[in-house]
Amino acid sequence: MVREHSAALVRYFARRGPRQDAEDLAAEVLAVAWRRRDDVPLEAVLPWLYRTAGFTLANHRRKLIDLPVDEVPETGTVRVSEHPELSALFDAELRGALESVGERDRQILLLHAWEGLDGTELAEVLGISRSGSDAALSRARKRLQEAWTERLSF
Template structure:
């Protein structure tokens, strides 16, 4: 290929327009079937994950970002531990999103009307001032472990995979986080 044609190909790729002879082959039907099943099975869990941790209006977009990453890295996603992989990726996605929104306080959660909160036990717990205070007083890692366990229902091997530690390490971390939360809760309730 001459330098002129290389420059044209690079320019068209840079603009996001792939050249017809360089287009990627279509995804294999088994990859597409896997991905479709992945989205159907886990989209609600991911949207809830993000809605509990930040502005509700961003939850679906952030979940879509996680699924886009899963598609791009589909050969790296462990088939026997998909949900933990998605949650780990969601944690990175949320951290990146928060860095972009420095001016928006993380504690701000839209759609926190009293009717909506009263009808949803998970949101009721999230908006309980004493619980929020106790959760904020434990470290960020403990809070993450507690929320993955309580809200996402992870424990044992799945929690270990999200945290990228051993199963026994995850069990010990959860136990320590629970203890610290009990202590923080006790201190708050003694006022």
């Protein structure tokens, strides 16, 4: 599991928070997976890890909120130069559109776009049915398109 999925977990965290914390957070998820190895579905290991990663990231962010302001790491200051295709995500217009769609829609869109999850895997991460995940992705895409169009019209 570690050899197969640790790089994907590090990328997941590096895209969503301070890059310096990505490896530690990925290790934390893998430790949870080890402790709960009987609960990890063999047919959906990576989606289970991503779901756990979402909870781990939320907990990490709550801890950051408790830090004094001068200790909170800046977000969005490091561009993803080694992945040029991702640098577009640091564009202020797109970042603003993504921020306006809401946390759940943003999670769905990024799991689909960055992690390549679709259909059954996305449903597994979200804890909903396959048809529910398809509908959620469709709605999230529509909201992003509307937010993008609204931002461009100003």
